[in-house]
Amino acid sequence: MAGFPTLSMSLVATKARRVASAIAIVSAVTLAAPLPASARGPESFADLADQVTDAVVNISAATTGGTTRERAMPQLPPGTPFEDLFEEFFKRRGQGGDAPQAPRRASSLGSGFVIDSTGIIVTNNHVIGEANEITAIFNDGTRLKAELLGKDAKLDLAVLKVKPDKPLKAVKFGDSDKLRIGDWVIAIGNPFGLGGSVSAGIVSAHNRNIDQGPYDNYIQTDAAINRGNSGGPLFNMAGEVVGINTAILSPTGGSVGIGFAVPSSMAATVVDQLREFGETRRGWLGVRIQGVDDQTAEALGLEKARGALVAGVDEKGPAKPIGMEIGDVIVKFDGKDVKSARDLPRMVAATPVGKDVEVVYLRKGKETTATVKLGRLEDGEKQANLAKDSGVEKPVARKALGLDLSSITDDLRRRYSIKDDLKGVVVTRVDPNSSAADKRIQSGDVIMEVGQESVSSPADVTKRVEALKKDGKKSALLLVANAQGEVRFVAVTIE
Missing domain, CATH: 2.30.42.10 (PDZ domain)
Incomplete structure (x- = not known):
């Protein structure tokens, strides 16, 4: 019996040596086997950059108008001591009296890209703003005046036209819907006015909502995007434009690896409409x-x-x-x-x-x-909604759902500035500890429906709430309008 432990230890040692040898062999094979090209990433972006850089332009947009008066002469009552001294001082600086005023000029820099060799350029709407002078600056230094064909504030897009002496290098839109999270992309633009710059990264996320408008559906990328990159293209590895760089999330004002681009799947249709009609047709x-x-x-x-x-x-x-x-x-x-x-x-x-x-x-x-x-x-x-209706009940007050309720009277309409055509039950007080308070219902709001049925008196509200309780509902769905008539649905807990 005394020999078994020794034998067992010998077997364990032998097995351990065999396992170690197997691991060494596997490791050697693993190290020797090359990684898939997709796992390594591209060795260089140089060929891609050479292919598309000449289609990317810098956009200079300037607005000239009004006059410059950085420091207006203070308004002094007649007879004020040193009045003459102040007037003479501001006249010498060209900022007061009868001195001529220089035209006020505001300018911005951004990026864009050519989508048609005849001279069609896409950029961001916010790059051009209300500019009356727009210039496209090409990679070879050529500067061409640009005409605005159309713009769309909702997607932040603008389409320009220049008149070149020869066909321009152009790029095409790709299918952004085929992008996968982790795919390589490159951004080219004019960061901080430095001129054509290339940065690389990956697609970080799809369908980002950054509360910029009703159609937020941005591509998020960690490719460096800075001020001046706005309006520039985001390319896939085939050299197709899959996004238009439009915004960054940054506490510093510079790139922190969170940039956003309008997907080409949304932009292409709008660009076509702006080219053809000069406006969108949604x-x-x-x-x-x-x-x-x-x-x-x-x-x-x-x-x-x-x-x-x-x-x-x-x-x-x-x-x-x-x-x-x-x-x-x-x-x-x-x-x-x-x-x-x-x-x-x-x-x-x-x-x-x-x-x-x-x-x-x-x-x-x-x-x-x-x-x-x-x-x-x-x-x-x-279109304007011209529907008008009036109809006021006698005042009746009740409590329900943590709310003090009253039928609408002329006095309450005046007190809360409630529109004449609003019908329902007005909230006169909200219990601060109620579910209704958590949902931001406030005094002056008008409850129009409870549980998808119209209410015209406080009694209707309490009746509907009781009916919902009997049906086993845990919450009541209210249709609530503010004093201006804007309505929303609010689900309030039934206590």
């Missing part, structure tokens, strides 16, 4: 929407949070004739799922004006499919 559904969170989904009887909740229907919009109502939840548009409220504006805007589109929406748990002919967003934005 689809318009005629609804105002908001997101659906978990609490709102529960109040609506949805199995999960999804879709876009209709918070308003334009009386002259395309959705009105098909019977769409406040409280409907749009879950599919033109055959595509609406996963969140952010998806719908992009889908509608990218759809041709006048197209017949199938829309699927939920109303009180029932799915409805309808076909709508899209209008034009730009026309819809010009």
